Amino acid sequence: MATEPTWGADTPDLDTSSAALGHDRPDVPAYRALAEDLRERVAGEVQFDEYAQVLYATDGSIYQARPAGVVTPRSVEDVQATMRVAADHEVPVIPRGAGSSLGGQTVGPGCVVLDFSKYMDEILDVRPDDRRAVVQPGVVQDHLDDRLAEDGLKFAPDPASSARATVVGGIGNNSTGAHSVRYGITDAYTEELTVVLADGSLIETREVVLDSPEYEEIVGKDDREAALYETTRELVAENEAEIDEKYPNLKRSVSGYNLHKVIYENDEGEEVINLSKLFVGAEGTLGTIVEAEVSLVTRPEETALALYTFDSLVDAMKAVPEALEFPVSAVELMDDEVFSLAAGSQEFAQYAEPIPDRATAALMLEWDSELVDDFEDAIADTNAHFVDEGDAFDVLEAYTPEDQADLWKLRKAAIPLLMSMQGDPKPYPFIEDATVPPEELAEYVGQFEDVLTDHDTSAAYFAHAGSGTLHIRPILSLKEEEGVEKMHSISEDVTDLVMEHHGAFSGEHGDGLARTEFNPKMYGEDLWSAFQELKSTFDPDWRMNPGKVVYVDGDTAAERGYPDSAADTDMRENLRYGPAYESIEPQTELDFDDEGGFSHLVELCNGCGTCRETDSGVMCPTYRASEEEIQATRGRANMLRAAISGELDDEEIHSDRFQEEVLGLCVGCKGCKSDCPTGVDLAKLKAEVKHEHHEEEGSGLRERIFRDIDR
Incomplete structure (x- = not known):
């Protein structure tokens, strides 16, 4: 039971200055x-x-x-x-x-x-014969795939967050998912875009044959669009050798700008420039996509899964390149940390139950009916290789859609499950999607373990192993200066390690605030200068999502009038939980010991956005009705965290607006407790805050009516 004072005037004072926060x-x-x-x-x-x-x-x-x-x-x-x-x-x-x-x-x-998620969320066109779809930026990927299913098609990239993530958000990050072994990543499927540039002008990007009449017409104009084409072409030509040397030869590499993919040979053998490829992975730093035409693939009629369990993580890693010799469409990794957390989760325990207790790691292989004719024969071949002759000690086979869905739910829940760990140390994402050639995974993992040992920490592992992408999350407390510095030091060491293995710092989750700092190390001085020139051409004042993908030194930013956030990006800044973070632990009427305290339950929300999903489960009914961020479990948790950490004024939690807009429409259905992967029980939090509010301010007519409804 907490021992600090209750809400309001008796609560300990928090320093709410910008410096303190x-x-x-x-x-x-x-x-x-x-x-x-x-x-x-x-x-x-x-x-x-x-x-x-x-x-x-x-x-x-x-x-x-x-x-x-x-x-x-x-x-x-x-x-x-x-x-x-x-x-x-x-x-x-x-x-x-x-x-x-x-x-x-x-x-x-x-x-x-x-x-864009509320209004600009329409599927504008589907052309099955052309295998193309046109979407607005707020279209959720699973909603698109549901529409495409009737035509036997799908959008190939499939991130674990596809039930809530938007297609154009995936374009911004150059996202991918479990099936990149089979299909590649988003840039391969982004064909045409409508983009609003920083000055409000509109351009439409598509394949343009170099030196064709169309190209000459574009560059013959004295406008921004002409400059974009000319500068891009010049930068690619001037840096041809550096592009060949510095961009890693991997299925997944999404750091920096796609200078290596913007000019290519089309199906007719013509050399074309397509600025669409440049906006993919640009994270909104070059312009804002308001419409996207994407290409589609056929949807296999059937699939099958086999999950191989190993006694050691290294043995599982060694098996990855061997798995790629078979006609598989996915090769996924999970470790015992994921299994353990799932077993202790109300929502995912049933999916972890079939996993043997001794399993330290597992590889999950998928086959589809477009690649193999007989699933049982295909799995018999891999069973002979991995179990009879190899290091795997068991296999789980899944042929029905229901059994396969259970295994995929376990795999896709890995990220949010890991953030449900009790206490302040968490497996944080900051170097979690570095990618190396699959044949080097086992050696890389061993060396990564050495880095973790040097920093006196451990990590959780799960991955798109078939593409060489490992989601490795070191366990740290970022509420301590030592933890923040350890995060930075680990990043320095791991990016060095990735360079040694000819890999990429990000194979899926992009640069953002976490990895932009290290891009000069990966690309070298010449390409870094090219990135800066490219950014300046598309966004002369550096006001489109500054500080992501590319940055400039502080003096240059000040001299040119760029926003401060465009300069010298440092992954240690702007942390949600930094050394300056503090929160109150109020005395509560309900018992929060099992949740680690009131504050810890609030802070379990990691922002993954599962509460924004609208096609499965029950969370969150008020968001489904309103599509307002404040009515999602994430929104309510963020507001409560702001209240207990001094982000909001002391008495704001007792205001009519907070009580009505943040808490009033929560129906207390407990959907979040069952569906939220980290177990944010907003209904319990609401009950406690409402009780404290009634103690402080008294209860209104509405509350008294519902209290006495039986009368």
């Missing part, structure tokens, strides 16, 4: 003129109050930075108007889909956030 706390009135100008010119919603700043200060990453405010556009014209007004006020802009990014891509101090 460890991040900027923008002054709402400072943005009043900006908000007024936006409301005059934007038909969508414009929110520039403190609640909006808190709700959009975080995403699925370890970072936090309050924006100036949020615009929820209804149209392309709204986006253009937002860009122009923001430019007039010299304020940065960040586009955002579901806000589930793990690298801090949608976090930035003092920016205007463009939230």
Whole structure:
């Protein structure tokens, strides 16, 4: 039971200055003129109050930075108007889909956030014969795939967050998923884009044959679009040797800009330039995508899975290149930490039950009916290789959709499950998707373990092993200076290690605030200069999501009038939980001992956004009805965390607005307790806060009526 005072005036004073909180706390009135100008010119919603700043200060990453405010556009014209007004006020802009990014891509101090998830979420066109679909930026990937299923098609990249992540958010990060072994990554399927540039102008990107009449017409104009084509072509030509040398030869490499993919030979053998490929993985730093045409693949009619269990992680890693010799469509890894956490989870225990207790690691292989004719024969071949002759000691075979779904649910829950660990030390994402050639995985893992030992910590492992991507999450407490410095030191050592293995710092989750700092190490001085020139051409004032993918030194930023966030990105800044973070632990009426305390239960929310899913489970009914971030479990948890950490004024939690907008519409269904992978029980938190509020302020007529409903 907690021992600190209750809410309100008796609570310990917290230092709520920007310096103490460890991040900027923008002054709402400072943005009043900006908000007024936006409301005059934007038909969508414009929110520039403190609640909006808190709700959009975080995403699925370890970072936090309050924006100036949020615009929820209804149209392309709204986006253009937002860009122009923001430019007039010299304020940065960040586009955002579901806000589930793990690298801090949608976090930035003092920016205007463009939230596309509410209104601009239409599937505009599906052309089955061409295998193409056209979507707005807020379309959730699973919603697109559900529509495509009737035509036997799908969008190939399949991130674990596909039930909430948007297609265009995936384009921004160059996302992929479990089937990259079979299909590759998002840049291979992004064909044409409509993009709003930093000055509000609109361009449409597609394949343009070099030196064709179309190309000459584009570059013959004295405008921004002409400069984009000319500069891009020049940079590719001038850096041809560096591009060949520095970009790793991997299925997955999503750090930096795609200079190696923007000019290529099309199916007719013509050399083309397609700026669409450049916007893929650019994380909104070059422009804002408002429409995307993507190519599709056929959907296999049937699949089968086999999960091989091993006594050691290294043995599992050694088996990866061998697995790739078979006609598999996916090769996934999980370790015993994932199994253990799943076994202790209310939602996922049933999926972990078949895993043998002695399993230290497991490889999951998938086959599909487009690659093999007989699943049982195919699995018999791998059983002979991995179990009869190899190091695997057992195999689980899954042929029915239901059995396969159980194994995939276990694999896809790995990220949020790991964040449910009790206590402040957590397996944090900051170097978790480094990628090396699959044949070097076993050696790489051994050396990674040495790095962890040197830093006196351990890690959890899960991965898209078939593509050489390991999601390795070192366990640290970022609430301590030592933990923050350890994170940075581990990143330095691991990026060195990745370079030795000819790998990429990010194979899936992008650069964001976590890895942009290290991009000069990977690409070298010449390509780093090319990235800076490219950014300056597309975004002359560096106001599109500054500080991601590329940055400049502080003196240059100041000299050219760039926002501070464009300069010298440091992964240790803008942390959600940094050494300056502190929170109250109120005395509670309910017992929170099993949850580690009231504050710990609030802080279990890692921003993954599972509560925004609308097609499965029961969480969260109020978000499904309203599509408002404040009505999602994540939004409510963020507001409660702001209240207990001094982000909001002491008495704000007792305000009518907090009680009604944050807590009032929570129906107490306990869907979050069962469906949230980290177990954020918002209904219990709400009950406690409501009780304290009634003790402090008294109860209203509505509460008394419901209390006495039996009378």
